[in-house]
Amino acid sequence: MASTPSGGPAGNSPSRGGLRSLRPKRREPSPAEPAERAASPSGARGTMETVVIDGVSRTFSGPDGNIAALEKTSIIASSGEFVTFLGPSGCGKSTLFNIVAGLLPATTGKVYIDGRDVTGQTGHVSYMLQRDLLFPWRKVIDNVIVGLEAIGEPKAEARRKARELLQHFGLGAFENVYPQQMSGGMRQRAAFIRTMLFPRDVLLLDEPLGALDAQTRLIMQEWLLEIWSEQKKTVLFITHDVDEAVFLSDRVCVMSARPGRIINDVKIDLPRPRTAEIRTSPAYFDIRSALLRDIHGESLKAFNEGAGQQ
Amino acid sequence: MNTFWRPRLPDGQRRRGRFATVVPAALLLLLVFGVWQLYVSVKHVNEVILPSPWEVLHTLATSKQLLATNLVVTGEEIVLGFILGAVAGILLGIFITYSTILERALLPLVIASQVIPIFAIAPLLIIWFGFGITPKVLIAALIVFFPICVNQVEGLRSADEGAVDLIRSYGASEIKVFWMVRMPASVPFVLAGMQIGVTFSVIGAVIAEWVGAQKGLGALMLSAASLSNTTVVFAAIVTVAVVGVVLFALVRIVGDLLFPWQAKPKA
Numbered sequence: 001m002a003s004t005p006s007g008g009p010a011g012n013s014p015s016r017g018g019l020r021s022l023r024p025k026r027r028e029p030s031p032a033e034p035a036e037r038a039a040s041p042s043g044a045r046g047t048m049e050t051v052v053i054d055g056v057s058r059t060f061s062g063p064d065g066n067i068a069a070l071e072k073t074s075i076i077a078s079s080g081e082f083v084t085f086l087g088p089s090g091c092g093k094s095t096l097f098n099i100v101a102g103l104l105p106a107t108t109g110k111v112y113i114d115g116r117d118v119t120g121q122t123g124h125v126s127y128m129l130q131r132d133l134l135f136p137w138r139k140v141i142d143n144v145i146v147g148l149e150a151i152g153e154p155k156a157e158a159r160r161k162a163r164e165l166l167q168h169f170g171l172g173a174f175e176n177v178y179p180q181q182m183s184g185g186m187r188q189r190a191a192f193i194r195t196m197l198f199p200r201d202v203l204l205l206d207e208p209l210g211a212l213d214a215q216t217r218l219i220m221q222e223w224l225l226e227i228w229s230e231q232k233k234t235v236l237f238i239t240h241d242v243d244e245a246v247f248l249s250d251r252v253c254v255m256s257a258r259p260g261r262i263i264n265d266v267k268i269d270l271p272r273p274r275t276a277e278i279r280t281s282p283a284y285f286d287i288r289s290a291l292l293r294d295i296h297g298e299s300l301k302a303f304n305e306g307a308g309q310q
Numbered sequence: 311m312n313t314f315w316r317p318r319l320p321d322g323q324r325r326r327g328r329f330a331t332v333v334p335a336a337l338l339l340l341l342v343f344g345v346w347q348l349y350v351s352v353k354h355v356n357e358v359i360l361p362s363p364w365e366v367l368h369t370l371a372t373s374k375q376l377l378a379t380n381l382v383v384t385g386e387e388i389v390l391g392f393i394l395g396a397v398a399g400i401l402l403g404i405f406i407t408y409s410t411i412l413e414r415a416l417l418p419l420v421i422a423s424q425v426i427p428i429f430a431i432a433p434l435l436i437i438w439f440g441f442g443i444t445p446k447v448l449i450a451a452l453i454v455f456f457p458i459c460v461n462q463v464e465g466l467r468s469a470d471e472g473a474v475d476l477i478r479s480y481g482a483s484e485i486k487v488f489w490m491v492r493m494p495a496s497v498p499f500v501l502a503g504m505q506i507g508v509t510f511s512v513i514g515a516v517i518a519e520w521v522g523a524q525k526g527l528g529a530l531m532l533s534a535a536s537l538s539n540t541t542v543v544f545a546a547i548v549t550v551a552v553v554g555v556v557l558f559a560l561v562r563i564v565g566d567l568l569f570p571w572q573a574k575p576k577a
Binding site: 098101102103121122123124125126127129130131133135136137138146147149150151178180198 | 482
C-alpha cells in the first residue's frame with residue numbers, strides 16, 4: 001500500500017459510501033484492502049485508494065535553466081471516483097497525466113495504482129489524449145481495438161468485444177467506416193469507446209471534448225456520464241471548462257498557473273444521476289461561481305505572465 | 311482543365327472521373343501527333359531522319375512479334391529490378407530511421423550511389439555479372455531504391471507522435487509501435503516513392519541493355535539505330551514509354567486497392 005501522500009489533499013477526499021465504493025476491484029486486489037474496508041464510512045483512508053499521486057513534480061531543462069512545469073502534487077482518487085483537474089492552459093495538467101500514464105518520467109514523486117508502485121510504467125491506465133488520434137488506416141472497429149491489440153489480445157476476440165461495445169453505445173452502424181468519413185463528435189465517441197475497451201480501471205481523459213462545438217459538447221458530457229455510471233471506472237479528467245468540470249465530477253482540483261499545483265480541491269455535492277436539468281439548479285450555480293472565482297484569478301495570472309514575456 | 315472534367319462528382323461516380331482525367335492527355339497527344347505528321351508530310355522528311363507517326367504506328371503493328379519478345383525481356387528486368395529496389399529501399403529506410411549508427415554509415419553511401427552516373431557503374435556490373443539478366447536487374451534496382459528509401463524514412467518520421475504515445479501508454483513494445491503506427495503512417499509516402507521508382511526502373515533496364523545485351527527493347531533500339539532503321543527505334547521508344555505510363559498507373563491502382571484508406575480522389 002502506498003505511504004500517505006505528503007501534504008496532499010487526502011483529507012478532502014470524500015468517502016462516498018453507497019454503491020460506487022463497494023465496487024470490487026478487478027485487477028490485483030491488494031491484500032491490505034479487504035472488501036469490508038471499502039465499505040467503512042470514514043475518511044480517505046477508508047475508501048479504496050485506486051490512484052495515489054504522491055508528491056509528483058516535473059521540471060524541464062530549458063535554455064535558461066530549469067523550468068518547473070508541475071510543482072509537487074499529491075492526490076488520491078478512490079475507486080469509481082470522477083476527479084477533474086481544472087486549470088488554465090499550460091498549467092501542467094497534461095504533464096501530470098503523462099507522468100501518471102508512464103510516458104514521462106517524474107522529477108520527484110511516485111504514482112500508485114491499486115497500491116502498486118507504477119511510477120514510470122506504462123500499461124496501467126487507459127489514456128485518452130487531447131486529439132482523437134484515430135488511425136486513418138483502420139476502420140472504426142479496428143481503431144477501437146488498438147489497446148487490446150497492443151497487449152497482444154487476438155484480433156477476433158478483440159473485435160467481438162468491440163462490436164458489443166460499439167453497438168451498446170450507439171456506434172454499431174459505424175463499425176466499418178473509416179474515421180475520416182465521420183464527424184468530430186462521432187470520432188470522439190469512437191476514441192472514447194477505444195479508451196473504455198482497454199481493460200483498465202483507471203481512465204485518464206485529457207480534454208476529450210475540447211475540440212467539439214458547444215452543443216455537441218453538452219450532449220457528449222451526458223453521454224459520457226451515462227457510460228461512466230455503467231462501467232464503474234475511476235476517471236481522472238482534464239478540462240479548462242468550469243461547467244464541464246461541475247457537471248461531470250465528484251471532485252474538482254483547481255490548478256494554478258504555471259508552475260502547476262493544486263490550489264483547491266472541491267467536492268461537487270450534486271446528486272447523481274445528473275441530467276441536463278441540473279445545470280440550472282441553484283446548487284450547481286453556487287459551486288460554479290466559487291470555481292469560476294478560483295480559476296479566473298489563475299487564468300489572469302497565466303495571461304499576464306504570457307504578456308510579460310513578450 | 312481538371313476542374314472542368316471533374317465537377318462536384320459524388321463519391322459513387324469517381325470511376326467516371328478517372329476516365330475523364332485521361333481525356334486531356336489523349337487530346338494533347340493527338341495534337342502532337344497531328345503536328346508531327348503534318349511536318350513530315352509537308353517537308354517530305356526522310357524516314358531515316360524522322361519517320362511519321364503513321365509509319366511508327368504501322369511498324370508497331372507489323373513488328374508486333376519482334377517488339378513483344380524484346381518487351382518480355384525488358385519487362386522482366388524492369389519488374390525484378392523494381393521489386394529488388396523496393397525491398398532494399400524499404401529495409402534500408404527502416405534501418406536508417408531506427409539506428410543512428412546505420413544512418414551515419416549508410417547515408418553517405420546511399421547518396422554516393424546516386425551521384426555516380428549509372429553509365430559508369432553499368433559496365434562494371436556487366437564485367438562482374440556477365441551479359442545475363444543479373445546486371446540489368448541490379449542497375450534498375452540501384453536507381454529504384456533511392457526514392458523509395460528516402461520516402462520510407464520520411465514516412466516513418468511522419469507518424470503522429472500523439473499516436474505513438476497512445477500506443478506506448480498501453481504498455482506496448484517499440485515493435486508494436488512500429489507495426490501499428492509508424493509503418494502504416496509511412497504507406498502513402500512509400501507508394502509515392504514507388505511511383506517514382508517504377509519509372510526509374512524502366513530507365514535503368516533500358517540503359518543497362520545499352521551497355522551490353524543481345525535482347526530487350528534497349529538492345530533493339532541500339533541495333534535498329536546502327537542499321538538506320540529509325541522507325542523501329544521509334545517503335546521501341548513508344549513501347550518503353552507506354553510501359554512506363556502503365557506501370558506508373560499500376561502502382562497507384564494496386565496501392566489504392568491494397569490501402570483504400572489513403573486513396574484520394576484526384577483533385
